[in-house]
Amino acid sequence: MQQEVVVAVIKKGKKTLAALSCAAMGLPGIQAKAAVPVAEPESNVQYGYYREQGDRMQAEVYHADFILPFADRVEFTFSADFDTYVGATPLYSAPDSVPDIVSAASAEFEAAWHMASPLLFSDESTSIENTITQEIVLREGFNYFVDPFNGDFNVKPEFKKEGKVRTIEEFIGFSVDETATTKQVKAEQPRESRNMPILGANLYLGPVTLGLSGGFSNEPDFNSAFGSSNLSWEFNNKLSAISLGYSLTSNEITRSGGHGSGHHSGFGEVLDETSTFNSFTGGFSQVLSKNTLLQLNAGYTAQRGYLSNPYKFVYVRGEVTADEYYNLLEETQLDDGDWAKYTDLEVVGIDVFREVRPEDRDQWFFATQLNQHIPALDASVHFNYRYYTDSWKIRSHTFELDWYQSLPFGMTVTPHVRYYSQSSAEFFGPYFLAPREDGHYSSDYRLSSYGKVSSGLSVSKQFAKGVRLDAGFEYYIHKGSLKMGGDGVGDYADITSYLLNASLNVNLSSLSSSMGDHKGHDMQAHHGAHPPAGVMAGHMLGKAGDMMVGYQYMYVDKAGDTVRGAYNASDESIVNNACAGKVCNSKAREMIMHMHMFNFMYAPTDWLNLMLMPKIISMEMDMEILPGADPDEAHEGAHLSEGLGDTLMMGLFKLYDNHTHHLHLGVGVSAPTGNIDATLSGLEDTDLQGYGMQLGSGTWDLKPSLTYTGQANSWSWGAQANATKRLQHRNKDGYALGDEIQGSVWGGYSFLSWLSGSVRGIYTAQGSIRGEYDGGSLLSAPTDFPENYGGEFWDVGIGMSVSPSSGNLAGNSFSVEWLQPVKHDYNGYQLEQDGSLSVRWGYAF
Amino acid sequence: MLWYVGIKRTCLVLFMLLSAVLQAGCSVAPWERGNLAKTQMLIVPNPNRTALRRHVFDSKESSQGGMGAAGGGCGCN
Numbered sequence: 001m002q003q004e005v006v007v008a009v010i011k012k013g014k015k016t017l018a019a020l021s022c023a024a025m026g027l028p029g030i031q032a033k034a035a036v037p038v039a040e041p042e043s044n045v046q047y048g049y050y051r052e053q054g055d056r057m058q059a060e061v062y063h064a065d066f067i068l069p070f071a072d073r074v075e076f077t078f079s080a081d082f083d084t085y086v087g088a089t090p091l092y093s094a095p096d097s098v099p100d101i102v103s104a105a106s107a108e109f110e111a112a113w114h115m116a117s118p119l120l121f122s123d124e125s126t127s128i129e130n131t132i133t134q135e136i137v138l139r140e141g142f143n144y145f146v147d148p149f150n151g152d153f154n155v156k157p158e159f160k161k162e163g164k165v166r167t168i169e170e171f172i173g174f175s176v177d178e179t180a181t182t183k184q185v186k187a188e189q190p191r192e193s194r195n196m197p198i199l200g201a202n203l204y205l206g207p208v209t210l211g212l213s214g215g216f217s218n219e220p221d222f223n224s225a226f227g228s229s230n231l232s233w234e235f236n237n238k239l240s241a242i243s244l245g246y247s248l249t250s251n252e253i254t255r256s257g258g259h260g261s262g263h264h265s266g267f268g269e270v271l272d273e274t275s276t277f278n279s280f281t282g283g284f285s286q287v288l289s290k291n292t293l294l295q296l297n298a299g300y301t302a303q304r305g306y307l308s309n310p311y312k313f314v315y316v317r318g319e320v321t322a323d324e325y326y327n328l329l330e331e332t333q334l335d336d337g338d339w340a341k342y343t344d345l346e347v348v349g350i351d352v353f354r355e356v357r358p359e360d361r362d363q364w365f366f367a368t369q370l371n372q373h374i375p376a377l378d379a380s381v382h383f384n385y386r387y388y389t390d391s392w393k394i395r396s397h398t399f400e401l402d403w404y405q406s407l408p409f410g411m412t413v414t415p416h417v418r419y420y421s422q423s424s425a426e427f428f429g430p431y432f433l434a435p436r437e438d439g440h441y442s443s444d445y446r447l448s449s450y451g452k453v454s455s456g457l458s459v460s461k462q463f464a465k466g467v468r469l470d471a472g473f474e475y476y477i478h479k480g481s482l483k484m485g486g487d488g489v490g491d492y493a494d495i496t497s498y499l500l501n502a503s504l505n506v507n508l509s510s511l512s513s514s515m516g517d518h519k520g521h522d523m524q525a526h527h528g529a530h531p532p533a534g535v536m537a538g539h540m541l542g543k544a545g546d547m548m549v550g551y552q553y554m555y556v557d558k559a560g561d562t563v564r565g566a567y568n569a570s571d572e573s574i575v576n577n578a579c580a581g582k583v584c585n586s587k588a589r590e591m592i593m594h595m596h597m598f599n600f601m602y603a604p605t606d607w608l609n610l611m612l613m614p615k616i617i618s619m620e621m622d623m624e625i626l627p628g629a630d631p632d633e634a635h636e637g638a639h640l641s642e643g644l645g646d647t648l649m650m651g652l653f654k655l656y657d658n659h660t661h662h663l664h665l666g667v668g669v670s671a672p673t674g675n676i677d678a679t680l681s682g683l684e685d686t687d688l689q690g691y692g693m694q695l696g697s698g699t700w701d702l703k704p705s706l707t708y709t710g711q712a713n714s715w716s717w718g719a720q721a722n723a724t725k726r727l728q729h730r731n732k733d734g735y736a737l738g739d740e741i742q743g744s745v746w747g748g749y750s751f752l753s754w755l756s757g758s759v760r761g762i763y764t765a766q767g768s769i770r771g772e773y774d775g776g777s778l779l780s781a782p783t784d785f786p787e788n789y790g791g792e793f794w795d796v797g798i799g800m801s802v803s804p805s806s807g808n809l810a811g812n813s814f815s816v817e818w819l820q821p822v823k824h825d826y827n828g829y830q831l832e833q834d835g836s837l838s839v840r841w842g843y844a845f
Numbered sequence: 846m847l848w849y850v851g852i853k854r855t856c857l858v859l860f861m862l863l864s865a866v867l868q869a870g871c872s873v874a875p876w877e878r879g880n881l882a883k884t885q886m887l888i889v890p891n892p893n894r895t896a897l898r899r900h901v902f903d904s905k906e907s908s909q910g911g912m913g914a915a916g917g918g919c920g921c922n
Contacts, residue, residue: 044893046893046894046897048897050901061897061900063893063896063897065893237875239873279910281910285888287873287878287881289872289873290873290877290878290879290880290881291880291881293881293886293888295888299910301909301910363908363909363910365908365909365910367910369888371886371888373880373881373883373885373886375880379885380883380885380886386908388908388909388910390907390908392907394907394908396906396907396908398908404885404890406885412884412885420902420906420908422906422907422908425907446905446906446907447907452906458891458894460891470891470893470894472894474898478905497905499897499898499901501893501894501897503891503893503894505893
């Protein structure tokens, strides 16, 4: 924005132009906005929802990032992504005529073995074997028996074996002709989530910009650490730029074996593999005219290590022959290793194996983008093309066209179309009717030859004060027949999907120019008066038009003893009394909760603040089996529950303020956006987890609060009373969490102008749960019973708060508070709380 | 080794484009760059949306690279 202003000024008087040096103006060059650090912090939040047709995959993606300037030449970036996935995913594909016995792969050796036995021991196989035996008897006559002349009518071993082997062949050798259709076998994937924090820094050294970033991506079975560096150099009077990049990614792919706890249990052998990606990119950008910009990019990536997908299988005929199946079935004590005599592949069913991809992959791409501005329409067209090829023989072409149309009132509408077409990997097949010599197999439809067409629309609205809202929709059609040239893989894997996204961008650099010294004033009003980090809705923005973005993190740890009332309970007491007259089979050993809250506040008038607070919750509960438990009903190990929590919307009303004393009323409503169907296995429609592990209340809740704060010299103090009232009698699962009231009183002292400490006393009373799950719970642990929730709690909080009133970090406030339980009187039997930590960051502008 | 030949050809085309392009762009004076400075003329006007789409494409297609920022992880079954 600033640069546009500069340009407009220059247009008015060209003569002054010569006097202005390029460096001083920050000429708009290749990436006009990227060549200087941001002037003020910038923040983005984004929500994305991806959904495939039917019961296939659904993914939710939450993203937040901050850009913070530091000195003149440096900016720091931080971003966090949180995704959850659930739904059915293709496991493998096979000819349509494949018998059920063969197609029932399970990925668990024992189960595979049980599935192998019907080849010989089912009613179906017995009747087939009888027919084959009769044929052999007719063919061999008396030869069939060991020595009929001695009256020994035992069957000769070789004919016995022939009968059995041919029976197996009947099953596995079903006919597949050229017109055979393919079927896809799918598996339900448990709900899983991924966290990805990334830290970065950009260093601006005149025409040269150096960017560094690094981060992690964590999933239960896939951990990845990555770092990247990027150097760009603008030259030729900022009309040209060259960039070079390098990134290193290190992945760890793990899977705990068979009967694990929760995640991907039943997915077979233990897996512990790694892979490393080294990636190099080079780019060149050029301003072609005052309305045209061209960029060329090329890159190479070397992937080494375990590159297979551990959850994909392949159907391979002939890898294990009928003869070999017979030998395996004849062995009485079979264990994992025995398959290895006949195949290098991991057996997961009859003729079904885990996929194997090569351990190296070299990828190349070349991409170009042309941006053309059309002044008459105030629109810009972006055209993209990418060519990709790799050592797995996949080649692809991607075309994309985006039309950015500016409209009045700060609106931009962008329709776009994209076409993607790829050829298949050389080791891809929907199924394999003979083993491959190189031992590489994959039936992952993403390695097949196909085409994909998508189109969508995104809308963006720029508000005053540097706030921008974006929303977009895109619809994808993936089809074998859409491949360029039409020789795609067929239609069995065809699928449609869509992507929705909405984002909020708060760009404070455009703000600072229009608002002058406002910030100093704002800080004055708040200085020393920030309530402790754990106090919700404890402060108001100073004056009409103010805004705040914030982030609050809360950590709760419950570990150790199960308590009844205020005293420790023995296992015996839990077994007999904690489960509403039933025998308790399991108890919680530890529960950890991480809560991430995002806070947006806006003051439309001096006396009113509007607040929106969505949150993301991640909980883990570790269960153990109690002595004497029924193993069929007990559950142990770690259970996870992660995702969006309930969303708080609140209005804060100023009742009194004379700069020493301040009183405000909060009226909040919590919307039931949190999922209350978290299950023990992570799979949908299985046994529900305990009430405390659900991400929301399932009801609309009223949250009123009354807050008083005061300050004099270096001292500050305050008190708050708040409550939670469930507005609905029951949620959809048949219960309502208990109502809650809380009172707290605090005092604080500023040691330095920017640093203060606080002490707080808190009393909380929470009712037990009303109603109960109307089915779907195992009812085997104290956490499964409504009477084991709520209680009376006395805590003490120790806090610190940092809020610089000048310098680069002015406008930011950062506070932290630890809550230590003093006396807890629990309803029923509950896991004792060790304490909780609150960390809060806010930026007012 | 067909893909390798493809690369060589691509490099040649790229080099020719480069030389043509460098000569063409010399004439845009600083005061003529107002349109180039617009958000809609950035290579990546909306980095967050681009990153989200890139993650979807990387997970659902076999081609990687050429769409901007670094990242990691799978999240793709």
